[in-house]
Amino acid sequence: MKAMVFAAGLGTRLRPLTNDLPKALVDVNGATMLELVLRRLAAAGVTEFVVNTHHFHDKIAACLREKSDFGFKITLSREEEFPLETGGGLKKAAALLGGGPFFAYNADVYSEMDLTGLYRAHAAAGALATLAVRDRGSKRRLLFDGNMALRGREGEAAGERLRPLAFSGIQVISPGIFDKMTESGVFSITGVYLRLAAAGERIKGFEDKSGFWCDIGDLERLETVRRRAAVDRAA
Known part of the structure; x- marks a missing residue:
């Protein structure tokens, strides 16, 4: 099984930590965020990884070389001129991600969700993509119908009764999505999902009800993740 890990972000809201370090290598109690994500995905059965890079590419490459005890294959997809965002980065790495459905995971996310359950739900639904979503506050929530099919973005869709959930x-993602990606350059994968859902493609949501989810979008959230990771390690 394969996974794409998005690690090309600049991490501007984590400065000064990211003045000389990529966000994916920020320390969480002695491990990097990237290491925590890789190990969580590996526990779900992933054996091959593609990691996209831009900001401090060489430091990510060096870190992964040092962590030779991972025991799985890691390929870097370097975005040299500028970061391509999630959609552009995914499309650039398409040739590395064939062979079956694969995970795509933001390197700044700490989650306790059931990744195996997410993968099973995707396979059972025959979806083009299945998004982990949560009932939490967000300025960019997506709308899902009673069958957890993506129907639009909050504030932009109306009509039937829809439920707002945060991605x-x-x-x-099923590899068939690459044939349907008409976008090019820098673009978000969320925009692709919304366009394809509006065209009738099967883009599904999977509600994550696990106890904890947080991204390290700023210094306060990073401290929240560090506290939770310490609890998880002690358990």
């Missing part, structure tokens, strides 16, 4: 930055 968690974790998803399972």
Whole structure:
């Protein structure tokens, strides 16, 4: 099984930590965020990883070389001129991600969700993509119908009764999506999902009801993740 890990972000809201360090290598109690994500995905059965890079690419490459005890294959997809965002980064790495449905996971997300359950739900639904979503506050919530099919974005869709849920930055994607990606350059994968859902493609949500989810979007959230990771390690 394969996974794409998005690690090309600049991490501007984590300065000064990211003045000389990529966000994916920020320390969480002695481990990097990237290491925590890789190990969580590996526990769900992933054996091959593609990690996209831009900001401090060389430091990510060096870190992964040092962590030779991972025991799985890691390929870097470097975005040299500028970060391509999630959609552009995914499309650039398409040739590395064939062979079956794969995970895509933001390297700044700490989650305790059931990744195996997400993968099974994706396979059972025959979806093009299945997005992990949570009932939490967000300015960019997506709308889902009673069958957890994506129907639009909050504030932009109306009509039937729809439920707003926040995307968690974790998803399972079928390789067939690459043939339907008409976008190019820098673009978000969320925009692709919304366009394809509006065209009738099966883009599904999977509600994550696990106890904890947080991204390290700023210094306060990073401290929240560090506290939770310490609890998880002690358990």
